[in-house]
Amino acid sequence: MTRTEYSWLLPSAMVAAPELYDPEPAGGRAVRTDARGRPRRTVRDWIVDLVAFLFSVFLALVVIGESSRINGDGAGVVRFDEVVGLLSCCSVWLRRRLPVPLAVALSVLSVFSPAVAGPLLVALFTIAVHRPFPTVAAVGVTGLGLGLVQPFVRPDPGTTVLASIVVGFVILLLVTCWGMLVRSQRQLYVALRERARRAETEAELRAQQAQRLAREAIAREMHDVLAHRLTLLSVHAGALEFRPDAPPAEVARAAGVIRDSAHDALQDLRQIIGVLRAPGDGGSDDRPQPTLATLGPLVAESRDAGMTVRLDNTIGEPAEMSAVLGRTVYRIAQEGLTNARKHAPGAEVTVSVSGTPGDGVTVSVGNPAPGRPVTPVPGSGQGLIGLAERATLAGGRLEHGATEDGGFRISAWLPWAV
Known part of the structure; x- marks a missing residue:
């Protein structure tokens, strides 16, 4: 029975x-x-x-x-x-x-x-x-x-x-x-x-979904960070290829930048792989997240790579800005510098950051048309899409496109709570 x-x-x-x-x-x-x-x-x-x-x-x-x-x-x-x-x-x-x-x-x-x-x-x-x-x-x-x-x-x-x-x-x-x-x-x-x-x-499904979203966020971070590092490698490697008769000092400086960029990219990859292996586990050696205070070193790094960058930051106290807002501003500036390095080498890049609590923050990165023919650098275009998503999640908006003089400009507005 x-x-x-x-x-x-x-x-x-x-x-x-x-x-x-x-x-x-x-x-x-x-x-x-x-x-x-x-x-x-x-x-x-x-x-x-x-x-x-x-x-x-x-x-x-x-x-x-x-x-x-x-x-x-x-x-x-x-x-x-x-x-x-x-x-x-x-x-x-x-x-x-x-x-x-x-x-x-x-x-x-x-x-x-x-x-x-x-x-x-x-x-x-x-x-x-x-x-x-x-x-x-x-x-x-x-x-x-x-x-x-x-x-x-x-x-x-x-x-x-x-x-x-x-x-x-x-x-x-x-x-x-x-x-x-x-x-x-x-x-x-x-x-x-x-x-x-x-x-x-x-609850298990929600945890899996949260883990998936975290992995997607890590993937976007990986694109933003590695794209910046690898474009430095591409630019300086291309300079060494097209100028084999460059002075030894310039060759040594370019090789040093390539070495430092490769080392930083390797460290970023190790950090990302560590997070993917143990999601949610933070160790004492975790690298700090970028904020508005690290925008200056980012510009200095691009200048060391041979770019001409003008920074106009009217926010006197970066500590007044929240970490999330500062990180978003940093990522927008980083992606703009990366795109300028790819598609307009040698052109002057202007990075401007302004705003006050209550009125919001305006971030713009622009460059004129390159003065000489440019060897195309491969890219997926996902960086700008990720920036738009990041700005939307922060409650702001982001616009990008070509300017009348043939250059390119990224402009974003982000809310800044009082």
Whole structure:
């Protein structure tokens, strides 16, 4: 017998989500079964069944004792109650396998013998816990209907018929409601477990998405940084190629710039690879992020590479600017210098930064048309796209394009909170 065929032993919530109730769910060891393929009872199941059996026996003994007092010793009615009570108590062990037939049969027997009261209550409680509401309602109505007949067939001399009917109705109703409450609590437990599992899955997906976004941000940073370094290598290597007769001092200076740029690019690659290997782990040797205060060294580095750069920075206190805003300004200036070095070597580049808190920051990098033919330097154009995304995320805007004199200009405005 498969688990589906045996599912009437379980609450509907357990059937719908059996993995939440299995002590060894899917992926672990298989659930132990008997020779017929049915799941074996656990220790808890045996304890519950034993308590239900003892409760039925106790209640049956009380009823049989009361019947002996009313009908006298040796009466046939007492013997009938003893036999029916014994069989009904033993039938409690079948409540997991045949709950509905057992409850209906005990309801019919309760009309003729009150000794069935204990097993009947156990059977009704089992159905209320393990079966859906329509089945519970049908069996409950059947039990209540037969309970109306029982006081007339086996009247109690010490109690009126109306009192017997009311007491029986209240007891059956309480037992049924108690079982339905247990069932609802189990279903709530399953729902909470499923919600917790879903929340864990969603949290894991959000973490993966955050990691992916972080990796994309690292990739953009890698493009911005390495493009700046590698263009220095390309420019100076090209100068050495086209001017093999340059003075030794210039050759040595160009070789030094190439060496320093290659070393810096290698360090940047090592840092990026370290971050990709352990996302979110920051070591004590992490290099500081660029800010507006490092804009001067960036311009000086470009001048050392042979570029003519004019810096016009009217912001007197870079520390007043947030680190994120300063880093964005730095990246815009860096990308503008990189593009000028690629496409307009020898042209003067103007970098201007101005603004005040509340009015925002204006950053522009422009250069005129190159004065001589330029050997094309390969590029993907992703740097400007990344700058536009960076400016948009900061709440600003960025524009770029050719000027009327054939040059190129990058202009951006970024908000600066007070």
